[in-house]
Amino acid sequence: MKELSPKQKAILKYVQGFIEKKGFPPSVRDIQGACKISSTSVVDYNLGLLERGGFLRRAAEVARGITLGAKAGPPQRPGxxxxxxxxxxxxxxxxxxxxxxxxxxxxxxxxxxxxxxxxxxxxxxxxxxxxxxxxxxxxxxxxxxxxxxxxxxxxxxxxxxxxxxxxxxxxxxxxxxxxxxxxxxxxxxxxxxxxxxxxxxxxxxxxxxxxxx
Amino acid sequence: MKELSPKQKAILKYVQGFIEKKGFPPSVRDIQGACKISSTSVVDYNLGLLERGGFLRRAAEVARGITLGAKAGPPQRPGxxxxxxxxxxxxxxxxxxxxxxxxxxxxxxxxxxxxxxxxxxxxxxxxxxxxxxxxxxxxxxxxxxxxxxxxxxxxxxxxxxxxxxxxxxxxxxxxxxxxxxxxxxxxxxxxxxxxxxxxxxxxxxxxxxxxxx
DNA sequence: ACATATGCGGAACGTCTGTTCTATTCTGCT
DNA sequence: AGCAGAATAGAACAGACGTTCCGCATATGT
Incomplete structure (x- = not known):
């Protein structure tokens, strides 16, 4: 992966902000709505790419299983x-x-x-x-x-x-x-x-x- | 609620550990399994008490919507x-x-x-x-x-x-x-x-x- | 031009997950 | 003992949610 597409940047930024503000990770559909993406499959697809790039991690099959990876993420302060x-x-x-x-x-x-x-x-x-x-x-x-x-x-x-x-x-x-x-x-x-x-x-x-x- | 029951202490401790270790909050059934509680409703019940006590917060209707509250954790939130x-x-x-x-x-x-x-x-x-x-x-x-x-x-x-x-x-x-x-x-x-x-x-x-x- | 790979859209599926309802047990108090 | 409230069990429901599949559009390379 050479560089992040605009969509991927938006997703990553939104995930960071969401975690910081709410204290727990967003769902695929949260991302879909916020980044104006037409389908959850597209979100899933791009999340996969971001994961491969080391920007985040995903726990399989669990709701809101996104975690910020080594390359991203300020410390979170919920509440x-x-x-x-x-x-x-x-x-x-x-x-x-x-x-x-x-x-x-x-x-x-x-x-x-x-x-x-x-x-x-x-x-x-x-x-x-x-x-x-x-x-x-x-x-x-x-x-x-x-x-x-x-x-x-x-x-x-x-x-x-x-x-x-x-x-x-x-x-x-x-x-x-x-x-x-x-x-x-x-x-x-x-x-x-x-x-x-x-x-x-x-x-x-x-x-x-x-x-x- | 005079004091935290052993069960509530266990739940709180587990939630803290889970978030720290995995990076996202546990589900009700995660807690149920780990704390050996017989029913999800008991977990829900005790989570409600903990929330009212200010130890944690819950986002309604949201999977894994638990965040540590103002009274919980050593990570006291400033402000x-x-x-x-x-x-x-x-x-x-x-x-x-x-x-x-x-x-x-x-x-x-x-x-x-x-x-x-x-x-x-x-x-x-x-x-x-x-x-x-x-x-x-x-x-x-x-x-x-x-x-x-x-x-x-x-x-x-x-x-x-x-x-x-x-x-x-x-x-x-x-x-x-x-x-x-x-x-x-x-x-x-x-x-x-x-x-x-x-x-x-x-x-x-x-x-x-x-x-x- | 052709084949191939990449990315997008829409929908459906199956499970995960919070919530609720009812019944039962436990606990403290008189 | 008897009562009231707290706590527990078990089950079921309704959404939330990740995942997958298929079709289509757009690049990419030969």
Whole structure:
């Protein structure tokens, strides 16, 4: 094997990151999804090549039996995640959007969160809340919100909603209704607002809130 | 869980050794075989107890999803703390009070928090919020609050206040005034309440809030 | 151009593995 | 003794997961 193909590099990098973040190795299908590979057989095939090259080892027939080989791998530190702190979120401004290389490159600032708070999810980042406009979501000035970047949401999810006409960012629970969308504050004593579906852009899902007093 | 049973010690030891030796976590049946346990359900049962005790973590529905927890292993992870979860806090009930040995033994569940949230303080414990009565403190049902046990507070601190006459627990900002005490909700749009100094008992100070969605 | 090797796609198979359910035994307490 | 809760057994279920097979596309060498 002369050199690693782009696909193999991606796989190796993903495996390294996965082990570091979660503490256990990824499955073939984890790799398939993350590296956008069309078939598990392709993953298996390339893993075989990587194994022959000494980049990793595989235990036969066991789930998640991948181990980093002699040629790869920083020591793993499970349990804690350094989530990139991308910036601030405020009522009158759109939120910073993660770039493709956000999770790879180094950052000015990170927030440490317990891995349990981000259970399972990938591509989570943090934003610092500025101002008291999110009070109806039970979120105060200075809080840190953990966002999972996604363009759609399930009914009832707390989402980062961008209201195009109003040019306003808000955190609300998402309830699609026919033609429009009901945005319900987490504080159930407060009234929902209704917006046209086309006026709403979902920027992410709120997976956690941290308040440090 | 007063102390680890022999079986639990064996499981924990085996998991540690397995990960160190093989590089990935064991399956439930690996543990069953090695520790001579008769049923996978017993392994599952004990793993659940170990997880609640903070000795390890498990990814749900994932093969070999075990990782060593905050309390386990000599490889203590820097930056993360296992805070004892003493119970629940609700409007109509006093909060559980920590015992002398609370911070030494594995008596109860734990919550992992970033060390930065507990900056310097010792004797911090966690309570799970039941009900929506703390809404005016921007705290919702299901949130986890981190409490520093103390009987007094500085002006402006967010405290756990026990109102003796009303037999009620509440979270408010503490502002002593002559003769009485003003308890100010964190949500500054809401009105404060005033209580007699003798009617108030401070049960602790709120140092952080974690909301996992 | 032909044969060969390499890599990719899609699907299916069989096992591995976590989880759950119910029944039974053990343990501590009154 | 009697009861309640903790712990254990055994089995079965539902997915997760590695592996394999076959067909097809693209290089590579002669």
């Amino acid at each position: 804690i995640l350094a989530v990139p702190l991308l910036g601030a979120i405020a009522a009158g401004a759109p939120i910073p959007v993660p770039e493709a290389d956000t999770w790879r490159s180094a950052h000015e600032e990170t927030v440490e969160v317990p891995e349990a708070m981000v259970r399972g999810k990938d591509e989570v980042y943090a934003l610092r809340v500025k101002g008291t406009s999110m009070i109806d979501a039970l979120i105060n000035d200075g809080d840190t919100v953990l966002i999972h970047f996604q363009k759609s949401a399930d009914r009832g999810d707390m989402v980062v909603a961008w209201l195009k006409d109003e040019k306003e960012t808000t955190l609300k629970k998402y309830y699609p209704e026919d033609g429009r969308v009901r945005l319900q504050p987490a504080n159930s004593t407060m009234k929902p607002i209704y917006v046209d579906r086309n006026n709403l852009e979902i920027l992410g899902r709120v997976v956690g809130v941290i308040r440090d007093l | 993360i703390l296992a805070v004892p979860l003493l119970g629940a806090i609700a409007a109509g009930a006093p909060i559980p009070v920590p015992e002398a040995d609370t911070w030494r033994s594995a008596h109860e569940e734990t919550v992992e928090v970033p060390e930065a949230m507990v900056r310097g303080k010792d004797e911090v414990y966690a309570l799970r919020v039941k009900g929506t009565s703390m809404i005016d403190a921007l705290i919702n049902d299901g949130d986890t609050v981190l409490i520093h046990f103390q009987k007094s507070a500085d002006r402006g601190d967010m405290v756990v206040a026990w109102l003796k006459d009303e037999k009620e627990t509440t979270l408010k900002k503490y502002y002593p005034e002559d003769g009485r005490v003003r308890l100010q909700p964190a949500n500054s749009t809401m009105k404060p309440i005033y209580v007699d100094r003798n009617n108030l008992e401070i049960l602790g100070r709120v140092v952080g809030v974690i909301r996992d969605l």
